[in-house]
Amino acid sequence: xxxxxxxxxxxxxxxxxxxxxxxxxxxxxxxxxxxxxxxxxxxxxxxxxxxxxxxxxxxxxxxxxxxxxxxxxxxxxxxxxxxxxxxxxxxxxxxxxxxxxxxxxxxxxxxxxxxxxxxxxxxxxxxxxxxxxxxxxxxxxxxxxxxxxxxxxxxxxxxxxxxxxxxxxxxxxxxxxxxxxxxxxxxxxxxxxxxxxxxxxxxxxxxxxxxxxxxxxxxxxxxxxxxxxxxxxxxxxxxxxxxxxxxxxxxxxx
Numbered sequence: 001x002x003x004x005x006x007x008x009x010x011x012x013x014x015x016x017x018x019x020x021x022x023x024x025x026x027x028x029x030x031x032x033x034x035x036x037x038x039x040x041x042x043x044x045x046x047x048x049x050x051x052x053x054x055x056x057x058x059x060x061x062x063x064x065x066x067x068x069x070x071x072x073x074x075x076x077x078x079x080x081x082x083x084x085x086x087x088x089x090x091x092x093x094x095x096x097x098x099x100x101x102x103x104x105x106x107x108x109x110x111x112x113x114x115x116x117x118x119x120x121x122x123x124x125x126x127x128x129x130x131x132x133x134x135x136x137x138x139x140x141x142x143x144x145x146x147x148x149x150x151x152x153x154x155x156x157x158x159x160x161x162x163x164x165x166x167x168x169x170x171x172x173x174x175x176x177x178x179x180x181x182x183x184x185x186x187x188x189x190x191x192x193x194x195x196x197x198x199x200x201x202x203x204x205x206x207x208x209x210x211x212x213x214x215x216x217x218x219x220x221x222x223x224x225x226x227x228x229x230x231x232x233x234x235x236x237x238x239x240x241x242x243x244x245x246x247x248x249x250x251x252x253x254x
Contacts, residue, residue: 033132046231058088063187066098068232071106071195075117082121096132097182100189105195133182140179147174188217192227197241198233207246219249
């Protein structure tokens with residue numbers, strides 16, 4: 001690694017460590033110096049109102065927000081929101097597993113940036129490796145019928161286009177990653193849907209939103225998920241996703 005890269009990494013860790021105990025991702029005074037209106041909205045609308053809406057628990061909001069920040073490669077805000085998520089009941093192992101999951105859905109560099117940002121928070125809270133999911137784990141049971149149907153569809157559509165992608169999708173994603181017990185199936189799907197919306201990847205939302213709802217995410221929670229994502233992923237991404245959510249809601253059995 002070059003000296004410039006070493007300095008950049010050191011600066012990132014220093015910024016993350018400094019921000020881990022701040023009241024907001026950026027100190028109130030610093031925000032006010034640039035945008036007093038943004039500071040007012042942050043305190044009154046986002047932290048003061050949005051996070052208290054009842055249809056999505058603070059724990060779920062923590063998971064969703066971390067998924068957005070990792071998916072969009074925005075590590076500077078991660079320390080604050082990791083602290084907030086942990087205080088809301090998200091376990092350190094779930095944060096760890098969320099980052100691992102999103103390495104596959106948002107890319108390895110985004111996950112590595114998240115590792116650098118989260119490390120100081122774990123260190124400050126004395127969260128050790130013994131509290132985190134292991135490199136290997138006893139996997140959850142596989143739904144053989146559903147997985148065989150999914151794999152056959154992907155193979156038929158894309159087996160000749162990118163056989164390597166198809167192979168890893170089956171062998172690693174759906175027969176290993178999705179079966180790791182460090183995240184409950186419902187929460188793993190919640191992370192995936194949040195990341196897809198935040199990245200503007202609405203084409204895959206139908207499958208993963210149905211999967212999330214099959215695992216226990218309610219329609220009311222899914223609706224509120226969009227409201228939360230509007231603030232953290234932006235209104236355009238949410239408006240692009242809303243027709244997909246509407247279609248899924250309409251087609252599910254009542």
